[in-house]
Amino acid sequence: MIFNSIAFLVFIGIFLPIYFNLKEKGQLWLCLVGSYFFYGWWDYRFLSLILFSTCIDYFVGLKMQGENDQAKRKQLLIISMVVNLGFLAFFKYFNFFIGSFDAAMQSVGVDVGYNTLNIVLPVGISFYTFQSMSYTIDVYFKKIKVEPDFIKFATFISFFPQLVAGPIVRAIDFLPQFSGGARKFNWDRITSGLGQMLWGFFKKVAVADSLAPFVDQCFAAPEGFSSLHLIIGIVFYSFQIYCDFSGYSDIAIGLARILGFDFPDNFKTPYFSKNFSEFWNRWHISLSSWLRDYLYIPLGGNRGGGFGSYFFTIIALIIPVFLSGWYWLILVYGVVFAFIFRFAKKDIKNKVEVFTYMNLVITMFLGGLWHGASWAFAVWGYLHGTYLIVQRLIGPYYKKFVQTLRIPRPIVVAGDIAMVYFFTCLAWVFFRAKASKEQLLLGIDDFDIASQYIAGIAAFEGMSFGTVINKFMVAKGVILIATLLFVEIADFKFDFSSLIKTNPVFRVISFATILWIIAFFGSFGANSFIYFQF
Amino acid sequence: MKKVIWIFALIALFFLGDRVGGYILKSLAEKSQFRYSRMYQQDIDADILLVGNSRGLMFYQPYIEKKTSRSTFNLSYNGMPIDLAEALVGDYLEKNKAPDLMLLDVTMCDRMNNQLVAGFNMYGPYSPRIRQLIRDTSTTMANATILTHLYRYNSEVFQRSLTYLNKSDEDWLLDRRILQNIADDAVNYPEYNITIPEPAMPALNRVIKMAKEKGVKVKLVINPYFPAFADRIMNLADFKSTVEKATGEKVYNYSKSVTDIDGFGDYQHLNKSGARLYIDELIKDGIFGSLKAQETMKLK
Structure with a gap:
């Protein structure tokens, strides 16, 4: 399930009213069940993977707590690492290493003929694996206490707002937030969470998805475009990936805030570094x-x-x-x-x-x-x-x-x-740079695409705007990037986040403006987030 | 209570801004000289109706009008599918005087394009056909159009209508020449086949039928491709015969009629100079009818 889909709208529309009417334990259970439903919507078979990883790290943590022998603690940590990294290595890197090894052997004249496997990459595996590992490592170094409540621990691993594309929230920051009673419907948290979610949707639906077609075109066959076209393409990509990923983070952080959890920022205007x-x-x-x-x-x-x-x-x-x-x-x-x-x-x-x-x-x-x-x-x-x-x-x-x-x-x-x-x-x-299946068959790989792209820019040929294809997309992209930068600079100067909390008129106008921009510029194809593949 | 007011204020402001914004954008679109804005706002009296996707833009109107002394109207748009063309041709024939001839590039039957259908949302208020097409494409989109008026104008079609706010769009055609390395590489282009989606041929038949019912003469053509690229289309002859079989109309194949490399913007599109060469070919072959007869008609 992705945030920019009708399915998610229905899901959250049902989830929130129930959530705020439950007691602490009920809220935890609902979060866990909701998270597994959210993840299982994509492919229920991989729920077993999360569950297995969760069980291993939960029991490793419990065992570590009662163990004073450092060598045994280390063994337990290694078990956790092997399981987590093993899953990651198998699902994400198996074909890559086999393919690379095969190619390397062929380059020295040895044909090992290993076959790759048809492995589906479980969405978000890199995120929840790292999150889970942070727990066992911190327990090993005694930075945090062991979590004895399995439901709390399982919710920490699978919490749906940030399960599939982060932010990676450490156990030390997240687990303590599960205590402290039921989360009440808090107006301030809801408005500020909604504000951040809306801004995330603007980044994703309006900016990232509007820039994507132009970028896709540039990287599909860079040799076919002028230098200026390719320069615009890479500038657009820099903002596409920023808005796609930080947009997801904003939605996740905003949603978590509505549910009563505080996550740290994942992006802070990086292009001003x-x-x-x-x-x-x-x-x-x-x-x-x-x-x-x-x-x-x-x-x-x-x-x-x-x-x-x-x-x-x-x-x-x-x-x-x-x-x-x-x-x-x-x-x-x-x-x-x-x-x-x-x-x-x-x-x-x-x-x-x-x-x-x-x-x-x-x-x-x-x-x-x-x-x-x-x-x-x-x-x-x-x-x-x-x-x-x-x-x-x-x-x-x-x-x-x-x-x-x-x-x-x-x-x-x-x-x-x-x-x-x-x-x-x-x-x-x-x-x-990503070569298509057809390009791979022609012997063109990712590096060839990247080389063509950089060579295309370095050639400095066709620097007039007339050489740019689809000027409408460019104009739209420039308007949206300018809007994004304007708001980010203004937020830095005037602290919009605080204004949203304290000034109701500002809040209404800014929310309405973002909605207008999304309606007028948004791309509503329910496009997936780039970081899902990681 | 304050919180309830806050929510109502947000909803009210959103819809107020949306409606005001929508009205302003609608006014701008109506004033535009863009082809579809003109079609829905003005009475068009054209002798020749031209239909196609981006390849239909090579029916270069200023040159056709100059050479044939007949008025033209071009309904072509980048990536236009035949079902959208059906709605537009239907609206055109219903609202305006029927042309003498409709020239249609059949290569537009190679795909359906829901995304472009969404782009024509802004003409929904003037056309029950487009509204129906949008409903058929996506009920979510149709409902979103009702909810927010700004969304109707969220398309490249609207951006183009702004571009042609104060100028004619009849000159809309590539002006660049294909890059030499791209031209040289055409022989290495992977072989491919034109596929015809299932709804395309029935839709094309309905377009032809609508035109004929209004007494319009219909001619189907395959517009030029870059010759080396045309060689990579493995089933062009089959495609032509499939269309001929499905429609009962002759398809005039001009796929390799332009050979001058300077006449191409890319593999699939002629530029202005290429379009002139192509139109000379069409005139020579009498596709626009006999020029003498046309001149006589003008004199009348």
Whole structure:
């Protein structure tokens, strides 16, 4: 079931009145049953997967609580990790690894002939797996208490507003909210939740879905379009994916607020970031903070790292070379590492810095792969890892440079924002590039599409607006993006969220305006959310 | 109580704004020189009615009118399916003087297009046929149209009507030339077959019948494709004979009639210069009737 569908409207129309008339236990049960119904609407067979994962982590948690032997606690954690990551690996990455291994073997003349399986990817598996794992890891490190109530725990894993596309809410933030009595019909929560949901619908239905056809056209066959057309295409995609995903998050957070739960923000105007660290503090915050806390820091984080870092670095860097057949990458690694170790030799501080770079690359690489079983996603992650490294390397010199030239601050800020946006868009090309079945048969893969796209832009041919096909879509897209940016800037300056709560006239006018915009610009094809596939 | 007022205020404001906005947009659409706005607002007296999808736009009106001295009206629109064409032709014949000739590009029968039907929502108030088509396509859409008037204008069709607010749309045709690399790559284009959806042939028959009942002469054509691309359509001959069999009308095949690469905007569309070459061919073959007879008619 997707939020922008009639089915969901009917579902929530029935759910809410019952919910607010139940006591605490009843509300919990309703949330659980409702969540399973919501998920089962897509494919009821995969409910067993969530249920199994839930049971494992619930019992692992209980066992850990009564266990003081650290070795046994570790064993229990490993059981949880193996089950969760095992499901993820099988359903999401099995065919990918088999296919990549097969291709790699063929490239060295060995035909292993492994067959891929026809596996359906369960919607939202990456989200609820990470959410569930956060619980067992936190219990292991004694950051949270074990949840003894199975219904509460199962609801935490499967809570329908954020089940299939996040935000990934940690047990430490979510489980305590289940206590404290029945949730009453709270007018303030409902209006502010509705406001956020409406804004989410605007982002999804009006902006993302209106930009999608133009973007699809550009990426279907990039070689057929002028440079300007492709530039508009990637700018549109940057806003499509932002609005699609942050729109879903807004709807999920707003809906949860109506139901009496507070989730942290998942996006904070990421395209206004002045550097890449800031970008990752503003983009898909629940995932980036998850990766930071459960991957980057355990690897060593900013403190460098030990054996784990070496091991993962070798895995992360060497395996793609063999799987992709891009042996020239070894040469690139050689040059990069020679450069890095040239500095690393100086003192221990630089050595730590080198491992920090590695940790960044590994984290971003795995973060890329989290999005999907494709090397294009991995490259997207690599690129962002590289951006973070380059930023750390040249950041101090850049600051000095700006100070020496005494460039006015607004110009520096605008330049920084533009620079971050430009490189983010460059990475988006790899993220979006997807060869069709027909193209794959012709030997054209995702990287060819991405290369064609970047080459098409770099050619700088056909930069007049006359070369752009379907100017109506462009005009509509520009109007919608301008509206989005205007509201985001105005919200930053005047705090719309507070105004909605405190000023009823403002609330009525803003809600009505969003509804008018959705009616006039919305795309009502019940289009699925992009992040469902992740 | 305040909360109830709040809800009513929101509902009232939404509908007020929606109706006012809808009225303003309706007024703009009615003033437009766009083909369908003119068709529903004015009396059209055209000698030749042209029908097709985006490929029907290559019936380039200014050149046809110049060369034949006969007035034209083009109902073509990008991606137009035959069921929508049926509604529009029906409305045209009902509201206006019947033309002498209707020229229809049958390649528009290759798909149904519910999305475009939704785009014609804005003409629903003037046409029971379009309203029925929308109801048949989606009851949700039909109900949404009743609920919000702004939604009627949520389409590219409306945006085009704004573009032609103060100018004629008769010049609407590609002006660009196909990119050389695309042209060269046509030979590698995957082979494909034109498929005819089940409702297409009955709808085409009804269009022909409606026209004939009004005394309109009907001619069916296949408009030009980029020649190398036409070679990739494996069942073009079968498609032609299927249409001929289903309608009992001859289909004139012009799929490879234009060979000059400069005449194409892309594989499926002629540009203005190509359209001129194509129309010269149609005139030469007497598709528009005998020019002498036409001139005599004008003199009368």
